[in-house]
Amino acid sequence: MIEKIKQIEQEAQTEIATVQTLDHLELFRVKYIARKGLVPTLFDSLKTLESSIRPEMGKHLNDLRNKVQKLFDDKKEALEKNLHSEKESIDLTLPGRKRWIGTKHPITQTLDEIKRIFFKMGFEVAEGPEIEDDYHNFEALNFPPDHPARDMQDTFFVSDKILLRTHTSPVQIRVMEKQKPPVRVIMPGRVYRNEAISSRSYCLFHQVEGLYVDTRVTFSELKGTLVAFAKQFYGSNIKFRFRPSFFPFTEPSAEMDITCFLCKGSGCRVCKQTGWLEILGCGMVHPNVLKNVNYDPDKYSGYAFGMGIERIAMLMYGIDDIRILYQNDLRFLKQF
Amino acid sequence: MRISLNWLKQYVEINQTPEELAHSLTMLGLEVESIERLGDKYNNFFVGKVVNVQKHPKADKLTVCQVDVGEKTLQIVCGAPNIAENQIVAVGLEGAIVPKNQHDPEGKPFQLSKVSLRGTESNGMICSEYELDLGEDKDGILILKINAPIGTPLSKYLDLDDIIFEIGVTPNRPDALSHIGIAREVATIQNKTISLPVTKVIEDTAKISSKVSIKIEDPDNCPRYSARLLTDLKIKSSPEWLKQRLKSIDIRSVNNIVDITNYVMMECGHPLHAFDYDKLEQGMIVIKCAEENQPFITLDHKERKLRKDTLMICDSHKPIAIAGVMGGENSEITKDTKTILLESAYFLPRSIRKTSKHFSLVSDASQRFERGADPNGTIWAINRAAQLIQEIAGGKVLNGIIDVYPKIVEGEKVILRLSKLIEIVGITIPKEMVIEILSKLSIKVIDISRRENDDTIIVQTPTFRPDLQLEIDIIEEVARIYGYDNIPVHQASLIKFSENAPIKNQISEMKAHFIGAGMSEIITNSMQTIQTALLSSPHPVQISNPISRDMESLRTSLLPNMLEVIRENIFRGTTLVRLFEFGNIYFNNPYIAGKYLKEYQEVAMLTIGLSGSANRVNWDEKSRFYDIFDIKGEIESFFEKISLDNIKFIPYSTTNALSESDLRIEINSEYIGTIGMIRKDVLKRFGIEQDVVFADIDVDKIIKLADIKKKFMSLSKFPSVIRDIALVVHRTVQMDRIEEVIKQYGSELLRKVELFDRYTGEQIGKDNVSYAFSLEFISSDHTLTQNEVDKVFNNITKKLEQQLKAVIRQ
Numbered sequence A: 001m002i003e004k005i006k007q008i009e010q011e012a013q014t015e016i017a018t019v020q021t022l023d024h025l026e027l028f029r030v031k032y033i034a035r036k037g038l039v040p041t042l043f044d045s046l047k048t049l050e051s052s053i054r055p056e057m058g059k060h061l062n063d064l065r066n067k068v069q070k071l072f073d074d075k076k077e078a079l080e081k082n083l084h085s086e087k088e089s090i091d092l093t094l095p096g097r098k099r100w101i102g103t104k105h106p107i108t109q110t111l112d113e114i115k116r117i118f119f120k121m122g123f124e125v126a127e128g129p130e131i132e133d134d135y136h137n138f139e140a141l142n143f144p145p146d147h148p149a150r151d152m153q154d155t156f157f158v159s160d161k162i163l164l165r166t167h168t169s170p171v172q173i174r175v176m177e178k179q180k181p182p183v184r185v186i187m188p189g190r191v192y193r194n195e196a197i198s199s200r201s202y203c204l205f206h207q208v209e210g211l212y213v214d215t216r217v218t219f220s221e222l223k224g225t226l227v228a229f230a231k232q233f234y235g236s237n238i239k240f241r242f243r244p245s246f247f248p249f250t251e252p253s254a255e256m257d258i259t260c261f262l263c264k265g266s267g268c269r270v271c272k273q274t275g276w277l278e279i280l281g282c283g284m285v286h287p288n289v290l291k292n293v294n295y296d297p298d299k300y301s302g303y304a305f306g307m308g309i310e311r312i313a314m315l316m317y318g319i320d321d322i323r324i325l326y327q328n329d330l331r332f333l334k335q336f
Numbered sequence B: 001m002r003i004s005l006n007w008l009k010q011y012v013e014i015n016q017t018p019e020e021l022a023h024s025l026t027m028l029g030l031e032v033e034s035i036e037r038l039g040d041k042y043n044n045f046f047v048g049k050v051v052n053v054q055k056h057p058k059a060d061k062l063t064v065c066q067v068d069v070g071e072k073t074l075q076i077v078c079g080a081p082n083i084a085e086n087q088i089v090a091v092g093l094e095g096a097i098v099p100k101n102q103h104d105p106e107g108k109p110f111q112l113s114k115v116s117l118r119g120t121e122s123n124g125m126i127c128s129e130y131e132l133d134l135g136e137d138k139d140g141i142l143i144l145k146i147n148a149p150i151g152t153p154l155s156k157y158l159d160l161d162d163i164i165f166e167i168g169v170t171p172n173r174p175d176a177l178s179h180i181g182i183a184r185e186v187a188t189i190q191n192k193t194i195s196l197p198v199t200k201v202i203e204d205t206a207k208i209s210s211k212v213s214i215k216i217e218d219p220d221n222c223p224r225y226s227a228r229l230l231t232d233l234k235i236k237s238s239p240e241w242l243k244q245r246l247k248s249i250d251i252r253s254v255n256n257i258v259d260i261t262n263y264v265m266m267e268c269g270h271p272l273h274a275f276d277y278d279k280l281e282q283g284m285i286v287i288k289c290a291e292e293n294q295p296f297i298t299l300d301h302k303e304r305k306l307r308k309d310t311l312m313i314c315d316s317h318k319p320i321a322i323a324g325v326m327g328g329e330n331s332e333i334t335k336d337t338k339t340i341l342l343e344s345a346y347f348l349p350r351s352i353r354k355t356s357k358h359f360s361l362v363s364d365a366s367q368r369f370e371r372g373a374d375p376n377g378t379i380w381a382i383n384r385a386a387q388l389i390q391e392i393a394g395g396k397v398l399n400g401i402i403d404v405y406p407k408i409v410e411g412e413k414v415i416l417r418l419s420k421l422i423e424i425v426g427i428t429i430p431k432e433m434v435i436e437i438l439s440k441l442s443i444k445v446i447d448i449s450r451r452e453n454d455d456t457i458i459v460q461t462p463t464f465r466p467d468l469q470l471e472i473d474i475i476e477e478v479a480r481i482y483g484y485d486n487i488p489v490h491q492a493s494l495i496k497f498s499e500n501a502p503i504k505n506q507i508s509e510m511k512a513h514f515i516g517a518g519m520s521e522i523i524t525n526s527m528q529t530i531q532t533a534l535l536s537s538p539h540p541v542q543i544s545n546p547i548s549r550d551m552e553s554l555r556t557s558l559l560p561n562m563l564e565v566i567r568e569n570i571f572r573g574t575t576l577v578r579l580f581e582f583g584n585i586y587f588n589n590p591y592i593a594g595k596y597l598k599e600y601q602e603v604a605m606l607t608i609g610l611s612g613s614a615n616r617v618n619w620d621e622k623s624r625f626y627d628i629f630d631i632k633g634e635i636e637s638f639f640e641k642i643s644l645d646n647i648k649f650i651p652y653s654t655t656n657a658l659s660e661s662d663l664r665i666e667i668n669s670e671y672i673g674t675i676g677m678i679r680k681d682v683l684k685r686f687g688i689e690q691d692v693v694f695a696d697i698d699v700d701k702i703i704k705l706a707d708i709k710k711k712f713m714s715l716s717k718f719p720s721v722i723r724d725i726a727l728v729v730h731r732t733v734q735m736d737r738i739e740e741v742i743k744q745y746g747s748e749l750l751r752k753v754e755l756f757d758r759y760t761g762e763q764i765g766k767d768n769v770s771y772a773f774s775l776e777f778i779s780s781d782h783t784l785t786q787n788e789v790d791k792v793f794n795n796i797t798k799k800l801e802q803q804l805k806a807v808i809r810q
């Protein structure tokens, strides 16, 4: 019996080595492992043995069965793996199936980032019309009729007293007309200027206006808010300066500059050799404006600021022609 | 405003470098936009002496000159007819940029390099007056004074070592539109005093009053009119120093009289005007408004139709100048002028601005008057001009000034509360410092309260600062001089946040959806031609002063812009486009109330445009072009994303200006938008050779309908049952009708109906269509039994058979 077991084991080992296909392996299985195969047949012959040696022989037989089974399993795994890799022998350097890629316009990206920062600082969003009346666009903002300050903003007119807003500041008036202080809003939107179209100016652009009116709002606070914005937007190591300027609806008025991030302040073409980049205009809400919306200027004060989104986007991405933002060339849009 | 540093130094001591000065001015609100070194224009130009002139061996018109330029003698080929030995000339060396090219029609500058002219080496260029931009003479080289030191840089010889600051003066600061005005600001921050030139006029014994009479008929628009009479003048060109001064700030020299009036205006900011006295009837000046439609020819030889609100300077018979804007041709100074009447007046800013706007006529004078000249500055200016005229043009100044000034204009009296100053600025500036700042600015302190709890200071503003009227104006001045940078950066530790929970920015979320769906956002112009605007609405908003005809209307649809963007992209080689735009369209419909303005409506729209291959080019997929079902699918997915249901797509029967195969989108019977295909003839007009499918959706409406407050709905714990149904119907039965029947009889158990197959073919009869749907049933409170589902399912099949004559296939 022992010899028989050893013989089968050897035969199986020799034979398995010659197996190359799954079909051949099946023959192997039938010959050794299947119900009528050599190993089960040996098990059957166990009962013909003397009961004293049966357990020992049984143990040997079990070993044999495990060994043959393992030979079979290993071979099967190896063959299947081979077969699998043969199927996959397709050229894997072929490109994958790509999906479409969408893009967000750089103006939207810039605006979204500005909004995100002001949301964190407690500002809400307000909106107003692009077709405005003279009162909201100019008069209520302390631009008297026939005042040279109106020349600062070349205007498209729809009729005598109706125009395309030249800035988002009229939204300030509309918000304050509807709401009592405190007011803390930003007002993004499209504005129009009747200027010749060139690489530096387009007939329309986008602004974000900000307004905060409450008791005890100061210029110092205005600086604080805008510096906090600029540091979040441009990085906390920027340098900044506020210099006096003029807007009819704010007083004192200022322009905020930051160190040119292209030349780090040493002077270049973009900053016109000054080392500084103007990023926004701001100031304390003029008492006449507060009076126009029936706020008591002795009780309330406020600040306002405004920035041009295209300008900021152009500086940020190094775009030197504003018109490209409105051409919507996909080769351009896909860069963002 | 161009400000010359050398000129400025006449009034105030300046120790700073030009860059430091520019910074100081900028930080005072007088933004220096550029610094120009005039001398730089003549880098590499020197004074030279022509030591030898020989004929060019190969060219008759050329000479070969040896020119001593100080350190060396150079050979230069010259073409000028007036060249001669021992001349002192201006020589440009290699690298010099010649300001004007005589041989270029526009006179564009060019750079000199070593050249060979007809085989002879030339190491520079002897220049003409024109080439050096010093005058118009092109006929020969410029010959300098014989004693000019050889080898001197030309800029130094010409006294061009000046620096010009281009200052952006804001409209509230007319006082800064002059050299003395800027000097005043420089003195303020540098703790210096300005020194004004002393005006000394030597008057003749003859009196002006015997020759001139002045009457202001409109004292509101002309509060002051001062005049002098100067006789026995010689009109000629101005001396070099005066020409140079004016040239440095870009003012053309005309003659000595006109130049002096311009010089004084640029010196002190007060505009002056000179009339040829002999052309005035009866030596009379009357200031009054014109008659409507009266014609008048201004100095620029243009005829203008006056209006009855145009303030005019007249003699006894006729108008002779548009007050404060421009003189008339009929009283112009000419070379024969002997006697002038010199005007120094103050006009009301509003009146001047109206006139200047009406005639689109802007002059240096009108700019200053409309911003506000100094009513008390007329006398200094007229005396300064009289003195200079006497020095330069000779002649006599008659005794006396006629000064009509019925009501003296005084500076504004303003109460400044220090508490308000603190409240606005945010820090305490000591009272003494405030008073010091005010005095530096010539703001007179007329009273300081000594009472307790009273922090007021009463001040009077100088009349050259018309922008200072209110307390806030004084506060700004104090802050400006104190320095904005010295005001600390402070942010309140407690920010007031809104009481309302933030409303999600829905547009942002929608944009994110389309970007995720592989589309690119575009942003386009909101102005278009009226023809384009009329394609989509009979009520476009028209612009009365458009930049050009292609922008005379506001857009009434985003589609035309979309088509243009598609065309441009295809033209540039990008033929696969998936685009969307969120933007407003505008109407002027008198019958609809706008949200903000009566008669004007603004509607937020979303437009999508798809064109080209519907799938990305792939090596194992067949490409096909977009059709209506692609755009429909995009919109269905979008509505699914924003949880909008009850959507109906209804085929249009009417034709549209731009599109065909349109489907109206309706939600709860309300019109939401359109999807469709752009018509072939429209595509052709736009120059697009591939199909375009589009969607055009009213954003305000979907925002209103979309469920913005997303609430969690508990998920069913029980399994769903899927049943498929296949049926054959006549081809006239539309798919949505089948779906409607299924839904109608699906009971509350039916959750979803999905079409997964559609088939036409001979086997089912050529007039038939076969559909296969998958139906999902579910209950929220128990596991459905086969029986329950069977009941509903059988009812559906029965109704399909009855109502649509459908044949159910097993």
Ligand SMILES: [Zn+2]
Binding pocket: A260, A261, A262, A263, A264, A265, A266, A267, A268, A269, A270, A271, A272, A273, A275, A276
């Ligand atoms: Zn720079």
